[in-house]
Amino acid sequence: MPYTLRFVSISFLLLLSALMGLGQETSFRIDFSGDTAEENDVTIMGAGFDTLPAADVSFGVIPTDNTFELAPDGRGAIVTADPGEGVMIVSSIIASDKAALIRGSVRTDTPHASIYLATIGQGEDVFVSTVTPCNGEFFTDQYHRLSSFFIPPSTNGFQALIQIVNTSETESLTAYLDTIEISLLEPGWFYNGEFINGDEINSEITALSFLNDIDSLLTSSDADEAPLQIDLSKESLERSEIMLTGAGFDSIPQARVFFTSIPTQEDFPNATDGLGAAIIAAPGEGVIIWGPRIETSYAALIRCSIRSNNAAMSAILAALDEGPNAFVTTNTSFNKNYFLYQYKRLSTYFAPPSTGFQPLIQIMNISENETLIAYLDNFEVFPLKTDRFYNEALLDGDETDPDWNSISEEFVAQHISSPTLTIDIPNLPDSAIPLEMTRIPHGTFLMGSRFQPGFANESPQHWETIDNDFYLGTYEVTNAQFSAFLQAKGNLSPEGQPYLFTNMERVKIQLTGGKWTVDAGYENHPVIEVSWYGARDFCVWISELAPSLQGRLPTEVEWEYACRAGTETRYYWGEDPDLSMIDHYAWYEDNSGANDTIEVGRKQPNQWGLYDMSGNVWEWCIDSYRDKSIEELEEVYKVIRGGGWDTDALYCRSAVRNGYLIINSSNDIGFRITASIKYLFL
DSSP, X not given: OOSOOSSOOOOSSEEOOOGGGSSXXXXXXXXXXXXXXXXTTEEEEEHHHHTSOBOEEEEEEOOOSSOOTTSOOSEEEEEEEOTTXXXXXXXXXXXXXXOEEEEEEEEESSSOEEEEEEEEEOSTTOEEEEEEESOGGGXXXXXXXXXXXXXXXXXXOEEEEEEEEEXXXXXXXXXXXXXXXXXXXXXXXXXXXXXXXXXSOOOSOOEEEESSOOXXXXXXXXXXXXOEEEOOOSSSHHHHTOEEEEHHXXXXXXXXEEEEEOOOOXXXXXXXXXXXXXXXXXTTOEEEEEXXXXXXXXXXXXXXXEEESSSOEEEEEEEEEOSTXXXXXXXXXXXXXXXXXXXXXXXXXXXXXOSEXXXXXXXXXXXXXXXXEEEEEEEEEEEEOTTEEEEHHHHTOSSOOOSOSEEEHHHHHHHSOOOEEEEOOTTOOTTSOOEEEEEEOOEEEEESOOOSSOOGGGOSOEEEEEOSOEEEESSOOBHHHHHHHHHHHOSBOTTSOBSBOTTSTTOOEEEETTEEEEOTTOTTSBOOSBOHHHHHHHHHHHHHHSTTOOEEOOOHHHHHHHHHTTOOSSBTTBOOTTOSSGGGTOBOTTTSTTSOOOOTTOSOOOTTSOOOSSBSSEEEEEEEXXXXXXXXXXXXXXXXXXXXXXXXXXXXXXXXEEEEEXXXXXTTEEOOOEEEOOOOOO
């Protein structure tokens, strides 16, 4: 790649999201760390759903040589199979209606092994997807990753399984499995092409999500590449660049195929243009329509629109690898009514290492007495390149096509460098400033103070590391913003604590006639007399407004790191021993009139564009305050940082720290919001 995405800057458009921030589990790992099938949450049976004698399966130490990054951790499943024996290892049901990528690491000691990775839908449509290499040497004495996709619709989830069969007539087989990963694809996300390709490269950034509409920023250079259209509208096989054989690779009598007008009922957008393939199959007949060989080393999404006139149709969409490992991928629905009198899309993925493949679709009449008529159109192949990010709405294979199938890495690189993010808070008055956040780069800094005068709780100095970029409020949270929160959530925390102490003298927010309002002229002053609970839950509320964000209060380490903005001096603007510069940066007792808060953003920001990090109001942090003087009460004290409008300049130093009772408030304590920039490593 022309640049790295390991530590990515995020703009007002983009947010990388962590697993914990998605509201539910999006990744499942079967790491075989337990000693029994039950402990590993899997079911074990003979191959072919117990039609073959069951091989022996144990869990323990497995080889770790001849592998790829993140393959085995030294413990996994060990399959020992005599000739003709096999085993299926089946996951518990994954209760999800989302598409999913399934990956497993496999190794064998001999080439006479048949290995399938599959998913079985649990809904009424019972989709089954499989992938297998026909070259047994692929896994011999070395770990390789086998990848498959589960493509909905499914109403009750799916199960993942891996099947291993000893195909030898004389020799035993030992196979090793480790870490079957099941990664659900989240609606609205764009997924890294490296991740989607499913091979042994572990992409550092797996997915990203947009907070705003991207249409206005996309240009022709970012436009999606058109899929390969396998044209079923031409009157001859030669012009359509396809080939016909009987089903089962010519082991079944070939049905008749006509390229002609077909029903145009629009069961979903772009189902058909009215010209396609019409298949007429007598009982027991079938046909394979072979697409052209596609030369590519990338994974690919393959899809086709299908409709039938009765429930006697079996439809399988597949891809055959033209490379040395001869991978075969398939997808089929076992609900014969799925395509009945309506166009539905059948999709599958081709995702091995390869130099090319051939897509095909097989239609069979499984009735004993009825004739089958089936219609096919829009047979398409989307190569999935490693230098693009692909829309989940494309990858999930259903009938809904997104406006943009993918975006380029160049687009991501161009638009992730902007340092700010704006969150839309409803019902803010026109005079109120919006909630803006500034990206803080990751790094290491020296925390605490070596200067005198100072306080004991600022020492000793020590190094702290911020591993990932994060957002911090450009300004302290204002009265207008907090009033909107109170209007949405009320003034009481789940613990029964008030968010805002409205009876205090300097409070500028009040409840009148069921509506929270702010005194005129104070909309953009920092909110005060707010409890730690109020600050905490305001941040959580922001996550509801922008679901891709994980809003929270800053840690004390994050707060000082952001305040210092790369400096090691007393103040973030310098040493300032005679306080000749402080008036340019901070409101404190000597310039505020020691009377009240001041509108945010009136002083100069620090080097990272943050305003009022010193003075105006102290700011709540998420941490408990730890100090020898209140050791026994530390859980009810929370850290406050930054000094206030009524404090001495000494308290505006970057290292100053204090604590305050969690259930109390003050006329010089407010807060600013933090949001994690979250990475997906699936």
